[in-house]
Amino acid sequence: MKSVCVYCGANFNGDPMLKKAVEDLAEVLTLQGINLVYGGGSVGVMGLLADAVLQREGTVTGVIPQFLMDKEVGHKGITEMIITENMHQRKKRMADLADGFIILPGGFGTLEEFFEVLTWLQLGLHNKAIGVLNADGYYDHLFAQMDVMVERRFLKPSNRALVFNESNPAVLIEKMIAFDAVPDEVWFKDRNLT
Numbered sequence: 001m002k003s004v005c006v007y008c009g010a011n012f013n014g015d016p017m018l019k020k021a022v023e024d025l026a027e028v029l030t031l032q033g034i035n036l037v038y039g040g041g042s043v044g045v046m047g048l049l050a051d052a053v054l055q056r057e058g059t060v061t062g063v064i065p066q067f068l069m070d071k072e073v074g075h076k077g078i079t080e081m082i083i084t085e086n087m088h089q090r091k092k093r094m095a096d097l098a099d100g101f102i103i104l105p106g107g108f109g110t111l112e113e114f115f116e117v118l119t120w121l122q123l124g125l126h127n128k129a130i131g132v133l134n135a136d137g138y139y140d141h142l143f144a145q146m147d148v149m150v151e152r153r154f155l156k157p158s159n160r161a162l163v164f165n166e167s168n169p170a171v172l173i174e175k176m177i178a179f180d181a182v183p184d185e186v187w188f189k190d191r192n193l194t
Helices: 016-031 044-055 066-070 087-097 108-122 140-151 169-178
Strands: 003-007 035-038 060-065 080-084 100-103 129-133 163-166
Touching: 003 087, 003 108, 016 035, 016 044, 016 169, 035 044, 035 087, 044 060, 060 066, 060 087, 066 080, 080 087, 087 108, 100 108, 100 169, 108 129, 129 169, 163 169
Parallel strands: 003 035, 003 100, 035 060, 060 080, 100 129, 129 163
Antiparallel strands: none
């Protein structure tokens, strides 16, 4: 795994446990020589992560739409900045550049990006690992909702298992490197989720 796309918040709530998770992830990425691909921002969790990777002499690729650059939220000190015309191009470019995806705490945008790449994996449109760095249990309720989806037969257990849920970034990266996805072709033929 040479490059990981990290989805995370453009805000930071000041949580010291989240800051530590960001620092720990930056440490693992740089020690393993994994390039960070992210949304290109200088603010929030995005900015914290980019700065933490850069401080450890890692490489960072930002992908940001022009309208956000115009608002001066783009990071000025990263290794490479790619500017797109819109959000759709941004997401596609980030996904194309990455060998895997990590989700850190964030809001609606982070969840939207997470579920998009997870749906693409479920459909067999890519075979890249997806991991949630579940800092301080931030996503516990989201994983509980996924379990409800399985219980109520709107989600197959095999598809529920496509995403890793870890609080330790080193363990998460290790699992992602070992990940081997096989698209569930039966999904297209048999809609019975039992």
